[in-house]
Amino acid sequence: MTRKGADIVIEVLKEEGVEYIFGHPGGAIMEVYDALYRDGGIKHILTRHEQGAGHMAEGYAKATGKVGVAMSTSGPGATNLVTAIADAYMDSVPVVFITGQVPTHLIGNDAFQEVDIVGITRPITKHNFLVKRIEDLPLILRQAFYIARTGRPGPVLVDIPKDITQKLSDVKIPSLDEVKNSLPGYKPHTEGNPQQIKKAAKLIMSAKRPVLYVGGGAVHSEAQKELVELAELMKIPVTTTNMGKGAFPELHPLALHMLGMHGTYYANMAVYNCDLLIAVGARFDDRVTGKIEEFAPQASIIHIDIDPASISKNIVVDVPIVGDVKVVLRKLIEEIKKEGAKILFPEERQKWIEQIEKWKKLHPLTYRKSDKVIKPQYVIEEIWKATKGDAIIATGVGQHQMWAAMFYKYSFPRQFINSGGLGTMGFGLPAGIGAKLGRPEKEVFVIDGDGSFMMTMQELITAVQYKVPVKIAIINNGYLGMVRQWQELFYEKRYSEVDLSVQPDFVKLAEACGAVGFRAEKPKEVREIIEEALKIQDKPVLLDFHVDREENVLPMVPAGKSYRDMILEDGKKGVDADTMYLVG
Amino acid sequence: MSELNSIEAPTPMIRETKKGSVRKHIITVLVRNELGVLARIATLIAGKGYNIEGLSVGETHEKGISRMTIEVIGDDVVIDQVVKQLRKLIDTLKVRDLTDTPHVERELALIKIHTSTPRARDEVLRITEIFRGRIVDVSQSTYTVEITGTEDKINAFVELVKPFGIMEMARTGKVALKREMANTEEDTSWK
Numbered sequence: 001m002t003r004k005g006a007d008i009v010i011e012v013l014k015e016e017g018v019e020y021i022f023g024h025p026g027g028a029i030m031e032v033y034d035a036l037y038r039d040g041g042i043k044h045i046l047t048r049h050e051q052g053a054g055h056m057a058e059g060y061a062k063a064t065g066k067v068g069v070a071m072s073t074s075g076p077g078a079t080n081l082v083t084a085i086a087d088a089y090m091d092s093v094p095v096v097f098i099t100g101q102v103p104t105h106l107i108g109n110d111a112f113q114e115v116d117i118v119g120i121t122r123p124i125t126k127h128n129f130l131v132k133r134i135e136d137l138p139l140i141l142r143q144a145f146y147i148a149r150t151g152r153p154g155p156v157l158v159d160i161p162k163d164i165t166q167k168l169s170d171v172k173i174p175s176l177d178e179v180k181n182s183l184p185g186y187k188p189h190t191e192g193n194p195q196q197i198k199k200a201a202k203l204i205m206s207a208k209r210p211v212l213y214v215g216g217g218a219v220h221s222e223a224q225k226e227l228v229e230l231a232e233l234m235k236i237p238v239t240t241t242n243m244g245k246g247a248f249p250e251l252h253p254l255a256l257h258m259l260g261m262h263g264t265y266y267a268n269m270a271v272y273n274c275d276l277l278i279a280v281g282a283r284f285d286d287r288v289t290g291k292i293e294e295f296a297p298q299a300s301i302i303h304i305d306i307d308p309a310s311i312s313k314n315i316v317v318d319v320p321i322v323g324d325v326k327v328v329l330r331k332l333i334e335e336i337k338k339e340g341a342k343i344l345f346p347e348e349r350q351k352w353i354e355q356i357e358k359w360k361k362l363h364p365l366t367y368r369k370s371d372k373v374i375k376p377q378y379v380i381e382e383i384w385k386a387t388k389g390d391a392i393i394a395t396g397v398g399q400h401q402m403w404a405a406m407f408y409k410y411s412f413p414r415q416f417i418n419s420g421g422l423g424t425m426g427f428g429l430p431a432g433i434g435a436k437l438g439r440p441e442k443e444v445f446v447i448d449g450d451g452s453f454m455m456t457m458q459e460l461i462t463a464v465q466y467k468v469p470v471k472i473a474i475i476n477n478g479y480l481g482m483v484r485q486w487q488e489l490f491y492e493k494r495y496s497e498v499d500l501s502v503q504p505d506f507v508k509l510a511e512a513c514g515a516v517g518f519r520a521e522k523p524k525e526v527r528e529i530i531e532e533a534l535k536i537q538d539k540p541v542l543l544d545f546h547v548d549r550e551e552n553v554l555p556m557v558p559a560g561k562s563y564r565d566m567i568l569e570d571g572k573k574g575v576d577a578d579t580m581y582l583v584g
Numbered sequence: 585m586s587e588l589n590s591i592e593a594p595t596p597m598i599r600e601t602k603k604g605s606v607r608k609h610i611i612t613v614l615v616r617n618e619l620g621v622l623a624r625i626a627t628l629i630a631g632k633g634y635n636i637e638g639l640s641v642g643e644t645h646e647k648g649i650s651r652m653t654i655e656v657i658g659d660d661v662v663i664d665q666v667v668k669q670l671r672k673l674i675d676t677l678k679v680r681d682l683t684d685t686p687h688v689e690r691e692l693a694l695i696k697i698h699t700s701t702p703r704a705r706d707e708v709l710r711i712t713e714i715f716r717g718r719i720v721d722v723s724q725s726t727y728t729v730e731i732t733g734t735e736d737k738i739n740a741f742v743e744l745v746k747p748f749g750i751m752e753m754a755r756t757g758k759v760a761l762k763r764e765m766a767n768t769e770e771d772t773s774w775k
Binding site for chain 1: 665677
């Protein structure tokens with residue numbers, strides 16, 4: 001059947017099961033918007049800025065595991081997507097970005113709204129394409145979806161010149177096999193090497209003080225069942241990274257919660273003292289390891305990851321296993337069971353579990369409570385209680401993000417949606433909207449900072465337009481709080497350019513947009529307004545929490561330092577040797 | 585507690601970190617000849633803060649498949665990362681660091697030498713013959729010499745003819761292939 005290139009775009013998106021396009025139209029992409037209008041089969045969310053479209057597609061993808069789609073025009077439309085593309089690349093989020101481009105005969109001419117977006121995004125995409133012939137269009141689009149969702153997921157950009165969307169062609173949509181065969185250089189390994197799996201099983205059974213260190217890869221491959229089974233079978237405590245939250249239920253007795261810079265005392269102590277570290281879909285990021293020479297210094301390391309380039313990148317590992325986390329864990333469990341599932345040093349293992357319990361009691365995750373000012377951690381705890389621990393949480397970047405990571409207890413994968421790698425302020429609101437559209441049955445809470453919120457707050461009106469009932473909790477301290485905290489701790493309180501106390505009246509702002517706004521200034525109002533917000537299900541609700549302005553995120557391992565240099569929850573610097581080391 | 589406090593803190597344990605030596609590596613990459621593939625590879629290497637010292641690209645016997653030979657000076661550990669990331673690129677089919685693998689390598693250079701006196705012409709001709717080069721262009725005052733061989737051989741030739749005056753010079757950068765030997769195991773890495 002002969003049809004326009006623009007119609008082919010819509011046809012392939014439908015073939016790929018796309019439910020939503022997040023985007024913003026413009027000159028070079030108008031044909032595709034026309035095809036979208038004529039077809040009517042895909043819902044489109046008109047964002048107020050292309051960055052919002054990118055983060056919404058990410059939030060949708062992170063919440064559902066499906067490929068998100070963001071679309072924009074050429075030039076500024078495309079460059080506005082760049083932050084979201086980089087964000088998706090760092091956090092391995094499957095998103096297909098479609099950009100319009102000036103007609104092929106004008107490419108390279110400094111035409112109106114022309115930019116070399118393929119060149120710009122080359123280092124921040126898993127792959128990208130410029131479509132030069134209409135005959136290639138359906139194959140390229142299908143390749144884009146295939147590459148985005150398989151292996152280590154990631155963003156793929158397809159740049160389509162306007163004349164390609166206007167040309168007519170009867171080219172067929174290729175089958176999935178044809179797509180695979182067209183990519184001879186792309187074959188992700190999922191199975192894991194059986195010899196290495198055997199070695200890993202032996203190490204796990206003979207370890208005295210093992211720890212599982214679980215990252216975002218376990219969320220992508222949805223391996224919660226396997227993780228819980230392995231941890232319980234072999235009595236292994238589990239710490240999760242920021243990206244790995246929800247991969248292991250945090251109320252489980254073996255849960256150590258987060259490790260690293262703002263990790264718990266007990267997670268960091270466990271990692272410091274372990275003799276076997278089992279890294280699962282994690283990449284030894286500097287925010288996790290701190291000073292690399294003192295990271296798990298006594299441990300042998302098993303590293304399971306789908307990306308061969310992640311292995312031995314920052315730290316040499318003893319047993320590398322390239323494969324899909326879920327598949328490899330399943331095989332590992334079977335191998336352990338085949339060997340009798342014996343813990344070779346049961347007494348040591350028991351002592352290890354007890355030691356961790358001691359650490360948990362010594363320095364639990366806590367904060368100084370108050371009945372006069374609202375403590376930010378208190379707000380998160382109350383949100384957790386009011387939503388019965390079942391809400392999806394999306395955050396911006398900064399102190400509020402870390403408090404949301406620490407004080408909400410996550411129990412299922414894809415529950416905690418935040419910008420971990422790139423650390424993009426302004427990620428929260430659009431990502432939360434995308435998540436709510438993808439998972440309408442779940443309560444979605446955006447936990448944002450006042451600084452972060454203001455970077456993408458135009459999307460509030462998008463949420464109103466499409467009646468997306470997200471809840472937006474602003475942890476409002478009138479500061480760029482994380483920068484202020486570093487200035488307090490490392491720059492002798494020279495608060496350079498972090499004061500945001502001149503700010504809009506957020507409640508009125510919500511009302512001006514047609515949303516609902518509430519404010520809490522006293523601790524007793526916190527729970528009240530959360531309960532009020534939860535009653536509203538036809539529009540977004542903004543909750544403005546005026547919190548203690550100079551509260552810090554603790555514990556904290558200063559950047560590049562060892563876990564020994566951890567600042568504890570009472571602000572005391574350094575860890576006592578007698579509590580830190582396993583002496584005797 | 586006080587008793588425990590009196591225990592000296594053990595010296596912190598140190599994990600061995602990787603440090604490689606910095607040297608020249610020669611990497612051979614088989615690629616699909618797609619739009620932007622060269623830029624993609626160059627971007628990746630530049631992104632590690634390394635300069636490409638030599639580069640040659642040409643189509644192989646298979647249509648649409650090219651071989652690139654890349655010379656880059658860098659830390660062994662970082663180069664290992666570069667190789668792994670090159671393998672991840674969608675358009676690369678095979679990537680191999682040949683540095684420590686037996687291989688043959690050749691380079692070609694064209695050198696335009698100032699030869700206005702009969703003595704210079706004789707001398708350059710003689711050196712060219714010794715190096716098994718060829719004179720491919722002659723003018724009243726110049727010879728253009730074609731010479732192939734290893735990097736060292738070409739460097740030696742350049743040193744010898746420098747006193748006559750080199751007017752222009754073009755070098756291809758290395759091409760290299762792995763040596764086939766009876767006991768060589770096939771590379772089992774995934775790409």
